Amino acid sequence: MQKNIYFTVLGLFILFTTSCSDFRKIQKSSDWQVKYDAALEYYQDKDYYRAIVLLEEVLPIIKGTKTAEEAQFYYAYAHYYERKYILSAHYFKNFFDTYTRSQFATEALYMHAYSLYLQSPVPNLDQTSTFEAIEAMQLFINKYPYSEYTDKAEQILDELQAKLEVKAYENATLYFRLENYKAAIIAFNNFQKDYPDSHLNEEISYWKVAAQFKLAEQSILVKQKERYYTTIEYYQYFIDKYPESKFVEEAEDIYETCISKIQKDTSDSKASIKQ
Numbered sequence: 001m002q003k004n005i006y007f008t009v010l011g012l013f014i015l016f017t018t019s020c021s022d023f024r025k026i027q028k029s030s031d032w033q034v035k036y037d038a039a040l041e042y043y044q045d046k047d048y049y050r051a052i053v054l055l056e057e058v059l060p061i062i063k064g065t066k067t068a069e070e071a072q073f074y075y076a077y078a079h080y081y082e083r084k085y086i087l088s089a090h091y092f093k094n095f096f097d098t099y100t101r102s103q104f105a106t107e108a109l110y111m112h113a114y115s116l117y118l119q120s121p122v123p124n125l126d127q128t129s130t131f132e133a134i135e136a137m138q139l140f141i142n143k144y145p146y147s148e149y150t151d152k153a154e155q156i157l158d159e160l161q162a163k164l165e166v167k168a169y170e171n172a173t174l175y176f177r178l179e180n181y182k183a184a185i186i187a188f189n190n191f192q193k194d195y196p197d198s199h200l201n202e203e204i205s206y207w208k209v210a211a212q213f214k215l216a217e218q219s220i221l222v223k224q225k226e227r228y229y230t231t232i233e234y235y236q237y238f239i240d241k242y243p244e245s246k247f248v249e250e251a252e253d254i255y256e257t258c259i260s261k262i263q264k265d266t267s268d269s270k271a272s273i274k275q
Contacts, residue, residue, distance in 0.1 A: 023050055026038045026054065027053070027054070027057070032057075032058050032061045032062060035054045035057055035058050036054070036055075036058045036062070036067065036071065038054055039051045039054035039055045039058065039071075039074070040074065042054065043074055043077075043078060046081070048078040048079075048081045048082045049082065051074070051078045052075065052078045052079065052082070055071055055074065055075045055078065056075075058071060059071055059072065059075065069099050069102055069104075072091070072094070072095050072098070072099075073095055073102075073104050073108065075091055076088055076091035076092045076094075076095055076108065076111070077111075079091055080092075080111065080115060085115040085116070085118045085119040086115075086119060088111070088115040089112050089113075089115035089116045089119070089136075092108045092109070092111040092112035092115060093108075093109070093112040095108045096108040096109045096112060106144050106147050106149070107149070109139075109140050109143065109144070110140050110144075110147070110149040110153065112136055112140075113133060113136035113137040113139070113140045113153065113156075114137075114156070116129060116132050116133035116136050116137075117133040117137065117156050117160065119133070120133050120160060120163065123163050123166040123167045123170060124167070124170060127163070127164060127167050130160050130163055130164060130167075131164075133156075133160055134157060134160045134161065134164075137153050137156055137157045137160070138157065140153055141153050141154060141157070165191075165195050165198050165200060166200075168187070168190070168191050168194065168195065169191060169200050169203075169204065171187055172184060172187035172188050172190075172191055172204065172207070173207060175187055175211075176207055176210070176211050176214075179214070181211045181212070181214045181215040181218070182215060184207070184208075184211040185208060185211050185212055185215065188204050188205075188207060188208040188211065189208070191204050192204060192205070202241075202242045202245055202247075203247070205234070205237065205238040205241060205242060206238055206242075206245065206247035206250070206251055208234050208238075209231060209234045209235050209238055209251050209254055210250070210251075210254065212227065212230055212231040212234050213228075213231045213254045213257070213258065215227055216228045216230075216231055216258070216261075224261070225261075225262060228258040228261050228262050229258075229262070231254065231255075231258050232255060232258050232259070235251055235254060235255045235258075238251055239251060239252075239255075
């Protein structure tokens, strides 16, 4: 068993050493065609790192030739397969801008957007990359509405928009949890404006009622009555829009409390006048 392991390791070492030696010989070659052919072989063997190294050496030499178009396309894909999505997005866009009439132009513009999509983070992180991916994917759809990639692009666009919805929802509810109710109400209103068709609007409408009620509760006396009335307005919108919501019971409790608070305030005011 130990001998088998030894010979296996030895064989791999010899193979690796030989491979490195061959690669260095290719790098030292003054013939760009040798380097380019080797780069394509490495690419086909999924050794994208070596393919990138050789293509980087070849591209400045063959700039402006027909081969350069193919080489830049492989170069962009090699970065993509290496999961260097920021770079692949850049090189695919550079390819498209340089070779707009190429047979690979449509694919390159799609892969530019797709690379940005893969760079888009989970909802709780900064969504700058998501906005960039949405812009790029929308640009692709507008330019090539009937391409073979359009259906997938539209699916991705919907996915990215949904991610932004989740991000906006999490931001708004975070304000509520932090007891910053004014900011929460603004965020809830913005969400309803920005995402009118979102399935999250039912929850958002309820949390707006709850936030407005909390704001009224912590307000000074002269502002409480007005804010209880605003809470009732939000409640009426919610109950009309979502009469079967799972939050109906909680919303009704808030409504009844607001009515009681307003009635008490009115009674206190009348008593004060009589005195």
